[in-house]
Amino acid sequence: GEDVEQSLFLSVREGDSSVINCTYTDSSSTYLYWYKQEPGAGLQLLTYIFSNMDMKQDQRLTVLLNKKDKHLSLRIADTQTGDSAIYFCAESLSGAGSYQLTFGKGTKLSVIP
Amino acid sequence: DAGVIQSPRHEVTEMGQEVTLRCKPISGHDYLFWYRQTMMRGLELLIYFNNNVPIDDSGMPEDRFSAKMPNASFSTLKIQPSEPRDSAVYFCASSLGTGERYEQYFGPGTRLTVT
Numbered sequence: 001g002e003d004v005e006q007s008l009f010l011s012v013r014e015g016d017s018s019v020i021n022c023t024y025t026d027s028s029s030t031y032l033y034w035y036k037q038e039p040g041a042g043l044q045l046l047t048y049i050f051s052n053m054d055m056k057q058d059q060r061l062t063v064l065l066n067k068k069d070k071h072l073s074l075r076i077a078d079t080q081t082g083d084s085a086i087y088f089c090a091e092s093l094s095g096a097g098s099y100q101l102t103f104g105k106g107t108k109l110s111v112i113p
Numbered sequence: 114d115a116g117v118i119q120s121p122r123h124e125v126t127e128m129g130q131e132v133t134l135r136c137k138p139i140s141g142h143d144y145l146f147w148y149r150q151t152m153m154r155g156l157e158l159l160i161y162f163n164n165n166v167p168i169d170d171s172g173m174p175e176d177r178f179s180a181k182m183p184n185a186s187f188s189t190l191k192i193q194p195s196e197p198r199d200s201a202v203y204f205c206a207s208s209l210g211t212g213e214r215y216e217q218y219f220g221p222g223t224r225l226t227v228t
Contacts (some may be wrong), residue, residue: 011192031216033216035219037156040221041207041221042117042204042206042219042220042221042222043156043204043219044219045216046219048216056210068172084124090155100146100158100161101153101158103156104155105155105156106155106156
């Protein structure tokens, strides 16, 4: 079945880069997503990447996709204390008209001042 | 737009009581999803609707759980009777039914505690 895996915790110092990794199983996923969840809030879409792309950059965020290894990463440059949150990787299920997403368990990013 | 609205934000109830969670999706979104989030199991999809019709309810844990979407702007998730193991944060999300990006917009969640 579909499964998205992430490490549960990451701790970095303010100003350093953070790299959050994710592996997924559905090789026919069309889009892959990164969501951010701040304490007491719902998930917010941070960025996404189409499966025919290798990289996408959006300000401090860089998404890298290795389709061969089914590996997705999110790099946050110049990490700030406001980046402390849980980050979820998600893949869209294959199949026409399928609107379900499969989420990983989330990586809790702690930024040390 | 106000985004996805959920109510109540917090609910504390005793075991055996009926609990009803409410959701108003973003106007114009054709898909509505109910999720449950716990530390142990992460984010689980319970059920989703397309144009008010339930499409996949295979994630609904037991017959004690039921969900309805009487119109395009309102959905409920009901637990009857509730049990302590139902304690979790329940999220509602909605998405557009066109295009391929499928991104979902989440509400703030309802934190349910069953004692």
